[in-house]
Amino acid sequence: MAGLVAAAVVLPVSAAASPDVPAPAPAAVAEGAALPDRYGANRANLAEAAAMAREAGRTGRAAKLEAMGAAGTARFLAFDGRGQGRAVEVLGDLESADRIAVLVPGSDTTLDTYQRFRAGALALQQRLLAGHPRSAVVAWLGYDTPGTVSPTVLSADRADAAAAELGPFLDRLGRTAAPGARLSLLCHSYGSVVCARTATGPAVTDMALFGSPGTGAGSAAELPTGARVWAGRGGADWIGRVPHVRLGGLGFGTDPVDPAFGARPFTAGPGGHSDYLRPGTASLDSLARIVLGTTPAVPTTPEVPHA
Structure with missing residues (x-):
């Protein structure tokens, strides 16, 4: 390591x-x-x-x-208390884990809101441990997230800078994890824009996009990864009402839950934008199953993108 x-x-x-x-x-x-x-x-x-x-x-x-x-x-692999702050925290035993989830947050995640982000990571780890003791979660606040109400959240500038950091981190993690370890990249909201720009090696087996505004790509096949790409959205998530368009450098285009995007669908339940990692939710169960390599439940009817 x-x-x-x-x-x-x-x-x-x-x-x-x-x-x-x-x-x-x-x-x-x-x-x-x-x-x-x-x-x-x-x-x-x-x-x-x-x-x-x-x-x-x-x-x-x-x-x-x-x-x-x-x-x-x-257990922090990295910490910087300056500015918005950066933190890369490990929940679990990284050296022995053969199921590792790297959680990438979205907008407005800083050291001042870190406990909210960590609570989701902890809920995921506890759900994983219930099915597989050799599991770990890496809470990766490794970039300056944009504000939800700001021009930066409409462009990929922050995501491009973050992807340049996340890709090498995943490569190092894949080379030093336990032999045969599965790495999954779980990407919430603007974090899905980051993940969609991150080149991943063979150790990353799955990428899950949830609460996504879009990725900037027209299809899952365009993403720089060989991982299986999943997408889900809660029934009450306001981001479903955001127009999935791209004009110049603004917006992120095709909705990842649109069947035309080509991602594998997973059930996310009725929750809102901040509910995906709440204990007991269908979305948490689906994400845990993806990390563990088992098949998550799929929506009974295809998700239809909102206008």
Whole structure:
């Protein structure tokens, strides 16, 4: 795992510093450091970032960071408390897992909203462990997500930058995971735009797009991956009412749940845009089945894209 965890530090170094959120530079860890040493260094860096934020009167950010490190056992491959922040957290035993899900979040996911993202990752891990003890989830907040209400969420600029980081990370993860490990890429909302631009190697067996605004591609066959591509959308997800068009550099075109896109459908239940990873939901069960390599339930009627 040394190559993977050493290279993970590249992610947070690129995060934009902000004078409004004082934080230390990311932890410097030797290239060959063992996972426990890397986890420990990033926990210490997180604690220092929390202390600096509190001392500067940024109590909201300080409380968020303190919550991230509250258990004292969090496993971060990467952490950067500057600006919006970056964090790559491992839930489970990465070295022994042969089913690994990499969860890529969408817009408005920052260190200030991290607990919401982590709650979904934890729910997924618990569901996976119920069916397969050798499972792990990587919560990959490795990019500056756009705001939901902002011009950046309509373009692929942030996604292109994120894909340039995510692709090499997945390659390293695939080379250093347990022999025969299956890697699945689970991509929510704008995260599906990121995944659709990420070139994946043979270790990534499945890519699931959920709550997607589109990918910028006309079909699943156009994506730079050999993985099986899945798509699902909750019945109450507002993103189904967003026009799936592309005008110049704005918008993302074909709806991934449209049968014409060519993705494999999975049942996502009646939930809304933020409900896909809630415990007990059909969507969580479907995503877990995809990660485990079993067949998820499919919609009883084909999903029809909204106008």
